C-alpha cells in the first residue's frame with residue numbers, strides 16, 4: 001500500500017519506528033520527516049500528508065506528534081480528511097471499519113514502537129464496512145460544502 005507519513009520533533013522516534021515497520025512490511029512510504037529533534041510546527045506536516053491524500057499519491061496517511069492531538073485536530077480541518085487519534089487496537093480497527101478514517105494519528109508519549117506496529121497492522125488491513133456507516137460519513141462530509149457560520 002502507498003502510505004504518506006509525517007511527524008514533528010515530538011514523535012521523532014515514533015516516526016522512525018513507523019517508517020521502518022512500514023518498509024519492512026512491504027509498504028511504499030512517502031516520508032515527509034521531520035528528520036531531527038529540532039523544533040518544527042506540526043501543521044506543516046499535516047499539510048504535506050493531507051495534500052498527498054487529496055492528490056491520490058497515497059491511499060492512507062500517518063501523522064505522529066507528542067500526543068497525536070495536534071496532528072488529529074489540524075488534519076480534521078483539511079478537506080477530505082478523516083483523522084483518528086488511536087491508542088488501542090479496537091480503535092484502530094473501528095476507525096477504519098466505521099469511520100473510514102484515512103489518517104492514523106499516534107502520539108509518542110503513550111505509544112511504544114511495538115504498539116505502533118500493532119496499530120498500523122490493524123489500521124492498514126481493516127476495511128470500511130460501507131452500509132449505514134457510509135450514510136453517517138456522508139452526513140458529516142456534506143458539512144465541508146457548507147459556508148462557515150462561526
Ligand code: RB5
Pocket residue numbers: 008009010011042065066067068069070071
Ligand atoms: C510539540 O511540543 C507538541 O506540542 C506536539 O508534538 C504535539 O503533541 C501537539 O499536539
